[in-house]
Amino acid sequence: METQNPPAVHIKDLRKVYVVSQQESGAKAALRGLVRRRSIEVPAVDGISFDLAPGEIVGFLGPNGAGKTTTLKMLSGLLHPTAGEVKVLGYTPWKRDKPFLRQITLVMGQRNQLVWDIPAIHSFELNRAIYRIPPDIYRSTLRELTDLLELEPLLNKPVRNLSLGERMKCEIAAGLLHRPGMVFLDEPTIGLDVTMQRRIRSFIAEYNQRFGATVLLTSHYMADVEALCRRVVVIHHGRLLFDGDLSSLVQKFTDHKTIVVRLGDCHADLKEYGEVVSCVDGLVTLRVPKSGTAQVTERLLADLPVIDLLVEDPPIEELIERVFAQEKP
Amino acid sequence: MKALAGLYVQQFKTTMAAMFQYRASLLIWMIGQVLEPLVYLIVWSAVSNSAGGSVGSYTTRDFAGYFVILMLVNQFSYTWIMYEFEYRVREGLLSFALLKPVHPIHSDIADNVSSKLLTLPAMVLIAVALAAAFQASISPQPWAVLAFIPVLLMAFIVRFLLEWTLALAAFWTTRVSAINQTYFVLMLFLSGQIAPLTLLPYPVQILADVLPFRWVIGFPVELLLGKLSPAEALTGLGAQAAWLLIGFVLLRIVWKAGTKVYSAVGA
The missing domain is CATH 3.40.50.300 (P-loop containing nucleotide triphosphate hydrolases)
Incomplete structure (x- = not known):
């Protein structure tokens, strides 16, 4: 101690x-x-x-x-x-x-x-x-x-x-x-x-x-x-x-980050950047591997007319759910 | 000791508040307490009258006295703890009780005594009215009246200890009502509740002597009725003392074993 x-x-x-x-x-x-x-x-x-x-x-x-x-x-x-x-x-x-x-x-x-x-x-x-x-x-x-x-x-x-x-x-x-x-x-x-x-x-x-x-x-x-x-x-x-x-x-249980991007519209195809979780009124939520976060962010900013961008850890609720689901007796 | 007294006072207030909430059910409960001995009183009066005015050593007016006193003695020594415990274990209330720094029996004693004190005046009034209505004959010697006080107190303590111990069966089984039923049938026949024990067959009387039931109901009733000699009263007090000791030891053993089981299988 x-x-x-x-x-x-x-x-x-x-x-x-x-x-x-x-x-x-x-x-x-x-x-x-x-x-x-x-x-x-x-x-x-x-x-x-x-x-x-x-x-x-x-x-x-x-x-x-x-x-x-x-x-x-x-x-x-x-x-x-x-x-x-x-x-x-x-x-x-x-x-x-x-x-x-x-x-x-x-x-x-x-x-x-x-x-x-x-x-x-x-x-x-x-x-x-x-x-x-x-x-x-x-x-x-x-x-x-x-x-x-x-x-x-x-x-x-x-x-x-x-x-x-x-x-x-x-x-x-x-x-x-x-x-x-x-x-x-x-x-x-x-x-x-x-x-x-x-x-x-x-x-x-x-x-x-x-x-x-x-x-x-x-x-x-x-x-x-x-x-x-x-x-x-x-x-x-x-x-x-x-x-x-x-x-x-x-840190331990997530290998993904969430990137929320606000664009002018929803038309752009963002699949090449990561998994599209949702896209509502120009607000796109992407799930990307943790290691690639910086690179994806850079590309998004360079390629698209981004109004706002936020990098987040996934919600703790989702995380806990995944932790329990992974662990088999 | 002072802290325990504080607990008893507080429990008294709580019980009073709870009883105030349950006025209707309290009334029904009291009617039940009166009705049962009243039924036996009427039945035995009828039997006695048709048999020429007496059965054994009991005249019709003796029967009236017997069951009026029995009503009071039963009211005094009655507990409802056996129903209570089953509910407590089922609802997890016992867990809270076990986490308190006081043995849970104290709350139960205080609760029982409190509600008795609150219903006693009404019961005494009813008893007096019934005694007058049925021309009850109650003629104890002064010494018997004096002796009745410790005997009644002992009856309460012994019955409380035994029924509290029996209630602990809830630790082992969830079907406590079967045990309760058996207990109440034995109590009914062997305590003198259904008929004075001296009128029952000899083998039943022997059985009643060695079991505790008689000593918590029939014995105090016969004492105040004036049916016992000083020697018989002393013997009865001795039997009560023996059962008090047995009850106390049993309670300790069963409580220890019960809480052990409870903490093994979970609440």
Whole structure:
């Protein structure tokens, strides 16, 4: 380790294998199943290692079933690893020591911890008692969270009457009242509209700044990751695919650049310059091999009446899609 | 300890807020709590009257007293935790509970006690009205009234421990309702809920003695009714103490094993 502080999260060769009993179809097989169940081992996390430095916000990416949630559950102490090392804030999570639990939170976009039928403020008060938050600290944290997330009008409405986005804001606030130094966010913006996504995103950044909290975030929205995380960890089929800067992920997995050229019209045939992705109202998008970018740009400028020209990396969404598609188990 | 007290106070407020939301279902629940013993009361009164005014050592007015007290004892020691747990595991709520720095049993105890306190006044009023209407005979010695307080408390604790432990079956199976059904049938027959145990065949009484059900319902009822000698009361208290110990040890073992399974297979 280069940093002097011990890492907030340390995992090494972490594995989680689920034993799943299989049910075969057919009456005969069903009868056999009564006597003896066939079970198979499914590795959900298959030997991953990474460290998180204190105060880092890291994006944890992978397609559905990649092992993200399983990893988060091992890090928060809900799951016992099958093998490997795991330390969070110096604790072994699955022991669920009380001092450890007081310093972490797990917010899941698809699960609710708030009491459904009563206003969120009651759940907040319950968390105050559970985490033994001193009254003055509770009051100031609640005020801060209320301001940042604009909770004021929501606190006294029964949770079941809140919209999805409003409820998510309350869920996040409930999870952060005890000011955890380690925050696990599993799809915190799932199902939310763009405005709400943006608000939650800026809130996460703000919380990280203000409290120096370490944040590990999974999301299917690349905008979340681009806005919040310099570093990303990508897993697929339970294995580590990439760990590093978002920009070097782009470097590593793209062999193409996108050139957007604005011409007077669409008539010119640009096939000889590269693959034409689209051509709308004189705005042509070309995909060209990375090594030939400079040369193609030069030729375009020389040959055609170019009004404007832009060289870009392909959108991160497309990139991630390709990364997952390439990697076969 | 002070922090736990704070948690209990807060849970009380939360439960009260939730109950306020559920006024209609609360009322239906209370009607159920009253109706069941009332049905048995009417049936046994009819049986007793047609048998010349008594069955065994119970007169018609004794039956009235028995089932009115039973209604209160059952209300006091009742839990709904077994239904709750299945739902929690299915909805992933247990995961949140496991990530809290407090054992989840505390919230359940606080929730149970809170809702009991809130419904108790109404239940007492109903009991008094029923006792008057059916001319219930309840004639305990002063010592029995005094002894009833710790006995009732023990009945609550023992039943809570056992049912909380049984609810943990949800860690292993998603079909908890079959277990619940079996438990409730045993409870119905062996606790004295359907009839005073002394009226049941001798082998059934022996079975009831060695199982916990009687000690959480029938025993407190008979004590307050004035049917027990001091020696019998002491024996009952001893049985309760034994089941408290067993319940506590079982809960710890099953909880440990259950959370281990849960953390192996995932939430």
